[in-house]
Amino acid sequence: MDSIFNYEHPFVCTDAVVFTIKTEEPDSYRKLPDARLRILLYKRLVEPHQNKWCLPGGFLNIDEMPEDNIRRKISEKSHIDKCWLEQLYTFCDIDRDPRARVLSIAYLGLMNEEDSQKFESKAVWFTVRQNADKSMTFQNNDFDDSDDVYGLTLSESDLGFDHYNIIKIALTRLQSKILYSDIIFNLLPETFTLTQLQNVFETILCKKDTAANFRRKVTDMVLETDKYTSDKGHRPAKLYTKKSEKQKIGKSENRRLD
């Protein structure tokens, strides 16, 4: 190999901020469930940052694409294979890893609730709570998790490396991008009601909308099916699916480029 390659160079790792939606059980059988935004974290068992909570990820092999790498790492931690991914940002701070110079190519990942439940895992889903001061906390509320995790609330200092910052940027990206793209459907099942869709929007954006206005805004992104929900206690809702690019009409001029 060339001599110019004989020098000490940075290491490269991947990290993924994987979001999913969890619909909370309603208090009453008459009420509809709430949607919660959740994120996948695992507890580091070794130094550095031992016992801190971290994003799934790992070192990039010389012959590996980062997206394959991160997919493998997510699968190792969660036994989940299906996940939509896009590159988020490359984090480069000199001392973000105390062991060595390590750059991290971070990914934004989204998976739907059904897939997120095929879960048998070293990692844990935490509900993302967006506070008024723009800070985030992460809460576990899953009965199925172990006793020392159930009820746990994490804040910035409980996270390892620069992962709190990575999550913050991922959440911002998610919030921006659902406004001008289709990615939100990666958080939803194949068919869904417009109320479900609205709940996911509102959970992510922390912002309420009226049903009438919301429906108008999303009509050109969805497609009616002939199926209905069969919930108890109230009127059934029509089920919709994501409209494919080809089914959208006319509006290509107005669509964002990236």
Next chain:
Amino acid sequence: MDSIFNYEHPFVCTDAVVFTIKTEEPDSYRKLPDARLRILLYKRLVEPHQNKWCLPGGFLNIDEMPEDNIRRKISEKSHIDKCWLEQLYTFCDIDRDPRARVLSIAYLGLMNEEDSQKFESKAVWFTVRQNADKSMTFQNNDFDDSDDVYGLTLSESDLGFDHYNIIKIALTRLQSKILYSDIIFNLLPETFTLTQLQNVFETILCKKDTAANFRRKVTDMVLETDKYTSDKGHRPAKLYTKKSEKQKIGKSENRRLD
């Protein structure tokens, strides 16, 4: 160092797509100048991709921030120091460099015309031409450049590595981002006329607008000065400056998050 770090790992380099604006001399002294979008390229003198045209960039040192690295490389190639930069994307294809596995952290750079002229350089400014079929060609029309460069037109195959692709993604990002952010002012002098601003918009987007509508759209981004142009042959135009964030009123709700 830890044993986990004893493995062959990818190299990391930086590349920058630096855009600037060149106002063309008008045919007649009565006419106003046109704006052209230009990009900085240099000709590789060594293998691989010898004699291909490439983006400024270089290998990242172990203790260096990529943004410092790319700033240094731009300065080496052009002797220009002032440049606005933001991270664009990290390109990771396995064989994007035939010598070794090399990831490239690509940056989008913008500089204004005045700064771009402080130029004494191994690199060359090429005018970006956006063709109807979405392809790009790069033309040199600068009298000051050497004879074997003057009049040269580059197409995809004249560029080295995956740099054509990087430029394409940078241009797309630029086109998107001028619609919802302030970055366009990095391509303009301290004060400018609204017609100048409009020309830059139209050059980048390849799309015409009427002066009346354009003015309405940008009024909340700019600030009047009490100065005027003193062009010959027609009515002078008021000069404007970029409005700072603090001077903008009310609209924060509507602003994009990233």
Next chain:
DNA sequence: ATAATAGTGTCTGTCAGACAATATCGT
């Protein structure tokens, strides 16, 4: 006066936000 550019006024259609109203289910 004329050519060229600078800048304004007005209409129209679209669309978001607010809010009222109607529809349909299980109990």
Next chain:
DNA sequence: ACGATATTGTCTGACAGACACTATTAT
């Protein structure tokens, strides 16, 4: 009938696109 959710209709204000119009300069 009632409670809950689903769905539609209407008004308003903001704003983009189209286009006609006025203003100011040097020659």
